[in-house]
Amino acid sequence: METTRQRIADALREEPRTASALATTLSLPTPTVYEHLEHVSKSIADGGGGDVDEEFLVAPPTCRECGFDGFDDPVNEPSRCPECKCERIEEPAFVIR
Template sequence: MYRKELIKILLNNPMSVHELAVAMEEPIKEVRDDLQHLHKSLRHSPYQIEITPAKCNQCGFVFNRDKMSKPSRCPQCKGTWISAPLIQIREK
């Protein structure tokens, strides 16, 4: 039931893992684990997950699209002003 709720919340509504954890009143680690499982299980459904990657606001470095949690530092400029990745679900 919990993963179905994630689909309803994220359907055409981009959110970060932290925002989603606050909305679901669950620990961030649990939400991140469920999102990773959901990412695999959506392959056989009418939905697809889209991840807008994290980006360094200082130098513009774009992180890997697979990473769902916010990185702590930029590998290029070592800055910490990083926007969190946004996750949303869309219909195929």
């Protein structure tokens, strides 16, 4: 039986996914997926995710209004853009390669 974090890592090895897509697939709340993603990213960085050459990659969140993508914490879903204050933020996407 795989742990939730193993299932998340396996899904990210298949294709890039957002936290909400993972939440739907795994029947978990999105905030819980973000918590697991932080641990998965650390595990991959430490070489504990299986293949030593793997990388946890993040396509950062992006403001749909002004295009800002320099958010402080890309493994989190910001509520609004610090530049234009818009709340239309595209979710970050994650993948393990």
